[in-house]
Amino acid sequence: EPEVTQTPSHQVTQMGQEVILRCVPISNHLYFYWYRQILGQKVEFLVSFYNNEISEKSEIFDDQFSVERPDGSNFTLKIRSTKLEDSAMYFCASRFRPYGYTFGSGTRLTVV
Amino acid sequence: AQTVTQSQPEMSVQEAETVTLSCTYDTSESDYYLFWYKQPPSRQMILVIRQEAYKQQNATENRFSVNFQKAAKSFSLKISDSQLGDAAMYFCAYRSAGASGSRLTFGEGTQLTVNP
Numbered sequence: 205e206p207e208v209t210q211t212p213s214h215q216v217t218q219m220g221q222e223v224i225l226r227c228v229p230i231s232n233h234l235y236f237y238w239y240r241q242i243l244g245q246k247v248e249f250l251v252s253f254y255n256n257e258i259s260e261k262s263e264i265f266d267d268q269f270s271v272e273r274p275d276g277s278n279f280t281l282k283i284r285s286t287k288l289e290d291s292a293m294y295f296c297a298s299r300f301r302p303y304g305y306t307f308g309s310g311t312r313l314t315v316v
Numbered sequence: 317a318q319t320v321t322q323s324q325p326e327m328s329v330q331e332a333e334t335v336t337l338s339c340t341y342d343t344s345e346s347d348y349y350l351f352w353y354k355q356p357p358s359r360q361m362i363l364v365i366r367q368e369a370y371k372q373q374n375a376t377e378n379r380f381s382v383n384f385q386k387a388a389k390s391f392s393l394k395i396s397d398s399q400l401g402d403a404a405m406y407f408c409a410y411r412s413a414g415a416s417g418s419r420l421t422f423g424e425g426t427q428l429t430v431n432p
Contacts, residue, residue: 246423246425247422260419302418307362
């Protein structure tokens, strides 16, 4: 069964540094998403991406965040200047049908 | 904005028994999708079951079934013949069927323990 692949699985970064989280969605999917889950809390929507542009974003997704689909296969989330509170599990998801979301295994980001 | 509430932070069940996890949601929309996701310790998000709001029939997937009460805005998950591998965090999620929004809105989660 096709999978959404996320790399790295765990990243540790210094506060103030830039990080890029990478995702390879399923090839025929058209919609792409980033969610995050702070430890012990609910999963929160960050941003959705369709037709090479952001289609929706949450209040969490401020100017420190950006997304890109640089080469037609990868889908990246960049955090420009990380804060301690950015420490979380970040999930990429993609879908083709209205309800067919597939999630990746997540990237655990630790900001120290 | 839509909200999803799971009022049971933790539940436990004996192996082979049945357990029901509760979920309520708030929306003014008439067309939407509801989901249950399982998150084991690996933290992967795994789809358990989904329900389209326009369908009156409750969805079933093997040992998993839902009780969808649209008027009451309730969407509970029943796990029959519970197995040790069912132990996980379970999240209820909502998605608008409208073209403007396709985000999933999650509840707080219910941690399910299965006792041997």
